[in-house]
Amino acid sequence: MVKIGIIGCGGMGRYHANILKKFQDVEIVSASDVNTEVLNSFKNEFEVKETYTDYKDMLEKSDINAIICATPTHLHYKIVTFAAKAKKHIFCEKPIALNLKQAEKMIDLCEKNNAILQIGYVRRFDQEWLKFKELMDKRIIGRPVIWHQIWGGNGPSAEWYYDIKKGMGPFVDGAVHSYDFAIFTFGKVKKVKSSLTKFKNFSSPDTGTTIVEFESGDMLVLCWSWGLPKNVSSQYLHQALGPEGVLVFGGFQDEKGKYFVVRKEVGEEKIGPIPLNSLGIGFERQIEHFIDCVKNNKKPVVSGIDGYESLKVGLDVLKSWK
Numbered sequence: 481m482v483k484i485g486i487i488g489c490g491g492m493g494r495y496h497a498n499i500l501k502k503f504q505d506v507e508i509v510s511a512s513d514v515n516t517e518v519l520n521s522f523k524n525e526f527e528v529k530e531t532y533t534d535y536k537d538m539l540e541k542s543d544i545n546a547i548i549c550a551t552p553t554h555l556h557y558k559i560v561t562f563a564a565k566a567k568k569h570i571f572c573e574k575p576i577a578l579n580l581k582q583a584e585k586m587i588d589l590c591e592k593n594n595a596i597l598q599i600g601y602v603r604r605f606d607q608e609w610l611k612f613k614e615l616m617d618k619r620i621i622g623r624p625v626i627w628h629q630i631w632g633g634n635g636p637s638a639e640w641y642y643d644i645k646k647g648m649g650p651f652v653d654g655a656v657h658s659y660d661f662a663i664f665t666f667g668k669v670k671k672v673k674s675s676l677t678k679f680k681n682f683s684s685p686d687t688g689t690t691i692v693e694f695e696s697g698d699m700l701v702l703c704w705s706w707g708l709p710k711n712v713s714s715q716y717l718h719q720a721l722g723p724e725g726v727l728v729f730g731g732f733q734d735e736k737g738k739y740f741v742v743r744k745e746v747g748e749e750k751i752g753p754i755p756l757n758s759l760g761i762g763f764e765r766q767i768e769h770f771i772d773c774v775k776n777n778k779k780p781v782v783s784g785i786d787g788y789e790s791l792k793v794g795l796d797v798l799k800s801w802k
């Protein structure tokens with residue numbers, strides 16, 4: 481039996497708990513949150529035996545093998561280092577931390593204490609994005625490519641997400657998924673540029689464009705906003721431009737699933753279907769992978785080092801804005 485403690489019982493803590501309760505060989509033994517109302521409702525919903533308002537008490541007293549850290553980002557460092565010293569395996573939501581020094585220390589302490597550290601890069605388990613990597617590896621439109629991502633909305637409601645000292649805004653918090661996946665697909669980063677602004681009145685930029693150049697010659701160009709009015713969203717688009725054609729995804733679907741469209745001189749090809757809920761399935765696979773790593777003492781496919789590398793891009797994006 482894998483015995484889990486959840487730290488942070490808000491949006492993601494609950495989301496992961498709903499996945500964990502489907503496993504027969506997993507028990508959510510304990511939960512911690514500073515908000516007692518949230519903690520009590522989590523206890524009732526998931527029938528958790530033990531609850532703690534202080535995660536340190538939980539890590540010292542509760543008989544668990546592993547934790548899920550799903551608190552606001554600025555707390556990941558303190559919680560993960562404490563959990564590593566308590567020799568617990570750790571699934572930590574992204575971004576790994578607020579700065580590279582913290583990320584380094586987290587990785588180091590987990591290694592020293594033989595604690596698994598998996599970072600919540602769910603796109604690594606999403607069939608749609610994995611298909612994108614497969615098509616890039618096959619050079620379906622040639623290489624190098626420019627991967628455009630366009631997305632805009634009102635962003636998360638919790639204010640900590642926009643605080644530069646807590647969540648760091650969309651160009652770190654949300655975009656780290658893309659930085660990580662682009663590193664996974666294209667390799668080493670060469671240069672980062674950004675042109676960002678604020679539509680909302682918080683300390684982090686919420687709108688703009690970033691360009692990440694890779695040593696391979698490939699590029700990621702991200703045009704994002706969390707600054708649009710409530711209930712307003714922009715077009716959602718992923719496309720890659722390559723020397724032999726264009727690949728578009730994120731916009732084509734029917735009742736069977738989602739499709740990639742590849743346009744070349746010779747004509748157009750549709751690739752798919754990929755399950756409509758590939759991201760939801762990805763969240764399940766991600767947790768399944770973590771449990772497998774804990775049970776069988778395996779190294780996770782998404783490590784603390786991946787958390788470090790993608791955070792570095794996010795921090796360089798903010799530096800380039802400043």
Ligand SMILES: NC(=O)c1ccc[n+]([C@@H]2O[C@H](COP(=O)([O-])OP(=O)(O)OC[C@H]3O[C@@H](n4cnc5c(N)ncnc54)[C@H](O)[C@@H]3O)[C@@H](O)[C@H]2O)c1
Nearest residue numbers: 488489490491492512513514515550551552553573574600
């Ligand atoms: N992988 C993804 O796709 C994805 C999606 C959304 C959020 N996230 C990440 O997940 C993390 C949590 O985000 P969220 O949206 O669930 O946040 P949230 O604000 O909904 O929930 C955070 C919870 O942590 C609790 N908390 C605060 N301080 C605490 C402490 N010291 N000890 C224990 N609990 C404490 C809060 O009371 C709250 O209930 C963030 O790092 C975020 O970036 C990841």
